[in-house]
Amino acid sequence: MRAPFDAMAGRNRRSYTLSLDVNAPKSATWAVASAHSVRLEGTPPIEITTDADPARPGVYTGRLKIGELDLPMAYRVLDERPGEAMAIEVLKSESAPECCPGDDYVCAFAVTGDEHTSMITSTYEVTHTRFSSRLLVPLAAVQNIRRLRANAQIRAGRTNDSGQDAIKNAVLTGALTFASFFAMFGWSAAAMLILLILIHELGHVLAMRWTGIPVKGLYFVPFFGGVAVSADRFESEAERGLVALMGPGFSLLSTGLFMFLAMQGKDAFMTELTLMSALLNGFNLLPILPLDGGQITQALLSRFNENAARVFNAVALVAGAALALAIKSYVLLIVLLLVAPLLASKRGATALRLPPLTGMQWVLLAIAYVATFVFYADTIMQLALAAGEAKG
CATH class of the missing domain: 1.10.357 (Tetracycline Repressor; domain 2)
Known part of the structure; x- marks a missing residue:
């Protein structure tokens, strides 16, 4: 949402950081996040296949597939602490524009946790050269970290999703x-x-x-x-x-x-x-x-204090119940009665924050x-x- 205002203010270098809890061991999360070749399930599926360049230590070259789209990609590992963190820089001259949405595009992530659960934190830094990247980079950051989490949980056998x-x-x-x-x-x-x-x-x-x-x-x-x-x-x-x-x-x-x-x-x-x-x-x-x-x-x-929110919820619930009775929507009335105790309680409001x-x-x-x-x-x-x- 801040993209138009960053553009008007001339702020081009931006950093986007996100953290997510992962229902998977630290080792499984690290294995997915640090893989130089990996397939991330989702819609569309994303597949990264890269190999080390023997002539350039720390450089990996290969392909990025997004659904049916097949793109060249290359990056340099800037820093790595095995099992803990890694930072890479996408090489713009050797990558498709879709892989490198701006100048000096750096991606980093860190994994913490134990043998039961973990947390992944990702950071994307880029100097924007076009307006579209101001929208695409933060969205891609959210999608990527969620996919990493989902695939780490699949790797750990802790999901049971079924499209059918x-x-x-x-x-x-x-x-x-x-x-x-x-x-x-x-x-x-x-x-x-x-x-x-x-x-x-x-x-x-x-x-x-x-x-x-x-x-x-x-x-x-x-x-x-x-x-x-x-x-x-x-x-x-x-x-x-x-x-x-x-x-x-x-x-x-x-x-x-x-x-x-x-x-x-x-x-x-x-x-x-x-x-x-x-x-x-x-x-x-x-x-x-x-x-x-x-x-x-x-x-x-x-953005308001908890008491103001509770007062508003109480008024809205009463108005909603009156409306449900007026239009004879008894299903809506039942649902309102079910959520009323949660919204009225301070404990419930805090849990939902x-x-x-x-x-x-x-x-x-x-x-x-x-x-x-x-x-x-x-x-x-x-x-x-x-x-x-x-x-x-």
């Missing part, structure tokens, strides 16, 4: 949710709701992928909606806010497309689909947990949140006015 199970769960819960909506609204509305929920949840999934958070699965919830579940916890309130916002944010594209098609052909079906999308996403932006709007406001409240937003992150998230909500509110109002004019 995730797909089966999505299909099964989707069928049950469709049946619940069909019983309440009929097949046409049920089909539209499933489509809109899928688009919405894909926004969350894309945001998780973008920030390097592994996705456990996408699940539909009968009578309620859907949820994209991460396989890992958020590392900051910035990640939490971004992932929450991207559900309604990604749906801006589909809602805008539906509205354009509805206006072009004056199609009643597309008009209904547009209205349903605006209502679904607008409702989801209300500042009530566990809705996305509640997650976003929790991220925004991270993450590194807060910076001042600039707070401003950007607040603007994006309000703008997205205004878009959906305006869409609903425009469709309501159009319907009134048609009747008149």
Whole structure:
């Protein structure tokens, strides 16, 4: 989020440092992080294959494969303490631009821990030569360290991820949710709701992928909606806010497309689909947990003291319960009652605390949140006015 302001201020040399706990022995984490040839599973898979250059001590040359992309790569080991830390410099003249996003690109990592668990810390330093690298380097840093952790845990045999199970769960819960909506609204509305929920949840999934958070699965919830579940916890309130916002944010594209098609052909079906999308996403932006709007406001409240956050949560819970009763959404009411004790307790608030937003992150998230909500509110109002004019 700081990229535009760094560019305007002329700050070109930047350092990005991240640390993650790893559920794997120190030896397994070191083996993955220090390997000169390694395959990191993920979407897309990343494979590094390098060999020592006999003519140049400490220099390694080879290939970097990102999915189907095959790139030349070379780097020099600047410092290494076996089992502890390593620093390398990517050789720009011998590497593809994708491998070296700026000048004097240095990557370093350190591993601490014991035979049970460990921690990995990575640092990326680069002198930016183009604006795109200001966005790509920090994102790549987050993705890379999460992949290193995931592969270290796989190496230690401490994961049990199954893509097929995730797909089966999505299909099964989707069928049950469709049946619940069909019983309440009929097949046409049920089909539209499933489509809109899928688009919405894909926004969350894309945001998780973008920030390097592994996705456990996408699940539909009968009578309620859907949820994209991460396989890992958020590392900051910035990640939490971004992932929450991207559900309604990604749906801006589909809602805008539906509205354009509805206006072009004056199609009643597309008009209904547009209205349903605006209502679904607008409702989801209300500042009530566990809705996305509640997650976003929790991220925004991270800059305030704990008592202020608890007061806001109490007011939001009461308002949410009243709304659930008004619209007869008893599933939402049950969920609110389940999360109420946690949010009301000081212990619960502390357990949920993450590194807060910076001042600039707070401003950007607040603007994006309000703008997205205004878009959906305006869409609903425009469709309501159009319907009134048609009747008149």
